Amino acid sequence: MQTRVTQMLGIKYPIVQGGMQWVGLAEMAAAVSNAGGLGILTALTQPTPEALAKEIVRCREMTDKPFAVNLTILPTIKPVPYEDYARVIVGSGIRIVETAGRNPEPYLPIFKSADIKVIHKCTSLRHALKAERIGCDMVSVDGFECAGHPGEDDVTNQILLPLAARRLQIPFLASGGFGDGRGLAAALAMGADGINMGTRFMVTREAPVHERVKQAMVDASELDTALIYRTLRNTARVFKNSVAEQVLAIEGQSGQTNFDDIRPLVQGTRGKQLLAEGELDSGIWSAGMVVGLIDDIPSCAELIDRIVVEAQQIINERLVTIVSQ
Numbered sequence: 435m436q437t438r439v440t441q442m443l444g445i446k447y448p449i450v451q452g453g454m455q456w457v458g459l460a461e462m463a464a465a466v467s468n469a470g471g472l473g474i475l476t477a478l479t480q481p482t483p484e485a486l487a488k489e490i491v492r493c494r495e496m497t498d499k500p501f502a503v504n505l506t507i508l509p510t511i512k513p514v515p516y517e518d519y520a521r522v523i524v525g526s527g528i529r530i531v532e533t534a535g536r537n538p539e540p541y542l543p544i545f546k547s548a549d550i551k552v553i554h555k556c557t558s559l560r561h562a563l564k565a566e567r568i569g570c571d572m573v574s575v576d577g578f579e580c581a582g583h584p585g586e587d588d589v590t591n592q593i594l595l596p597l598a599a600r601r602l603q604i605p606f607l608a609s610g611g612f613g614d615g616r617g618l619a620a621a622l623a624m625g626a627d628g629i630n631m632g633t634r635f636m637v638t639r640e641a642p643v644h645e646r647v648k649q650a651m652v653d654a655s656e657l658d659t660a661l662i663y664r665t666l667r668n669t670a671r672v673f674k675n676s677v678a679e680q681v682l683a684i685e686g687q688s689g690q691t692n693f694d695d696i697r698p699l700v701q702g703t704r705g706k707q708l709l710a711e712g713e714l715d716s717g718i719w720s721a722g723m724v725v726g727l728i729d730d731i732p733s734c735a736e737l738i739d740r741i742v743v744e745a746q747q748i749i750n751e752r753l754v755t756i757v758s759q
């Protein structure tokens with residue numbers, strides 16, 4: 435399977451593991467890269483730029499294949515030294531960066547001076563076109579189905595991907611709602627050059643996440659995610675547990691939502707602890723609608739091989755038969 439994505443990134447299969455706060459550690463990224471995809475470390479999971487430098491070294495000890503670093507640029511209560519993280523990425527010899535959140539333009543000169551390939555993840559066609567215009571090498575188009583921040587437009591991939599295919603010149607990844615070979619075949623058919631997955635990679639043997647969290651996602655249906663922070667226009671798709679429901683109840687009260695009422699429920703430290711200790715109602719965690727398609731906990735290699743074989747079968751057998759009748 436050769437696409438513009440495999441060629442540009444130097445990987446075997448057009449399958450990327452998107453940045454995941456608290457999950458994108460060396461174990462995760464190396465497992466995906468060793469299996470022929472592109473694994474991504476999440477910069478802000480590391481408390482300091484120095485810690486990120488060490489995590490990059492650790493990942494390199496686990497794989498000799500390409501891997502990337504995600505830099506998520508979002509408004510935070512505590513200022514984040516983004517530029518220092520960017521300099522560590524460059525200084526560590528990383529060749530591929532995934533940016534997400536705000537416009538990555540301020541950091542592009544740093545990355546471009548080192549000839550790093552930049553994949554910008556965005557949730558609308560207008561942001562994808564902007565990313566292309568400012569010099570990003572690739573975009574990841576994140577549909578409404580996705581885990582984390584789907585934006586406020588609520589456009590699903592069924593529309594976003596063909597639009598991206600019509601309008602973009604640079605290669606793009608289909609992101610949000612992908613987890614099997616049907617999804618990969620469909621993404622390629624809609625014009626994408628590969629897929630980006632978060633939730634599905636979280637439910638693999640190597641993901642550094644407590645077994646109870648993985649099992650909860652296996653047991654979940656496509657109805658088990660919730661959209662929180664809608665009233666704050668900073669929507670996030672998370673697993674629908676009792677804490678997410680409490681947040682929704684607060685947001686459902688009349689009048690403007692006060693983030694201070696929600697903050698204690700959604701603190702990042704609580705989410706981090708939940709993923710490590712498996713107390714399922716102790717915080718929130720990002721999860722996409724694709725949980726409805728997840729019913730096992732394979733290794734990353736088993737997962738990637740299965741997706742590729744299934745997609746090839748669909749294309750070579752089902753689709754070829756249909757069009758050759």
Ligand SMILES: Cc1cc2nc3c(=O)[nH]c(=O)nc-3n(C[C@H](O)[C@H](O)[C@H](O)COP(=O)(O)O)c2cc1C
Pocket residue numbers: 451452453454455457476504506533534535555576579580581582583609610611612630631632633634636719720721722723724
């Ligand atoms: C637990 C979790 C944490 C995530 N954290 C981040 C993050 O810090 N930065 C980011 O750009 N995307 C983050 N994402 C989004 C993924 O990179 C990816 O875009 C998304 O999961 C794709 O949708 P899917 O889950 O349906 O595959 C996260 C996703 C999950 C499941």
